[in-house]
Amino acid sequence: SQQGEEDPQALSIQEGENATMNCSYKTSINNLQWYRQNSGRGLVHLILIRSNEREKHSGRLRVTLDTSKKSSSLLITASRAADTASYFCATLILNNDMRFGAGTRLTVKP
């Protein structure tokens, strides 16, 4: 069963703008991860944030985690056309189980 809900479902921005995507989940987690998927391809891991962390950065990516609200956000700064993809959050729960959110489809217009 699906764990996370993401919003927005679709986001369209201009190159250079920032993109923010949100993820909410239902159960207690060990960590939360964000993945990118280009059309028709496999998923690529972007960043992992542990349940005891609140914020993490990697290049142009910034992830926050609020375990009290069971939510996370992914911020992509200074977006590029190459950032056009679907972005999924995934939560690690029990026994190696990973649950993916529904995803946000990001379009960055040149």
Place this chain on the structure above:
Amino acid sequence: DAMVIQNPRYQVTQFGKPVTLSCSQTLNHNVMYWYQQKSSQAPKLLFHYYDKDFNNEADTPDNFQSRRPNTSFCFLDIRSPGLGDAAMYLCATSSRGWQEHEQFFGPGTRLTVL
């Protein structure tokens, strides 16, 4: 480069004809996953192996089976594919680590059922 390989990339089968999808990895990871992803949807976990221990998701149909003969290989068998089984099938691996479990995905196999 260490990687996750899926073969074939595209598979066409007929309704009811058994099909096997394969996944291999050179990462030496002990956990392997199979996901089903339909168009514009999230990947849905079908099952995973932790070493040789098989873990089936409660809502995975009996039509789907898996084999893991060794650390490197994992197979997805669909015994009698239906039209609703047309999807992208993704294999992923991760290394046992309580706080980690970053997953490495293969490119996927797109299954078409005629």
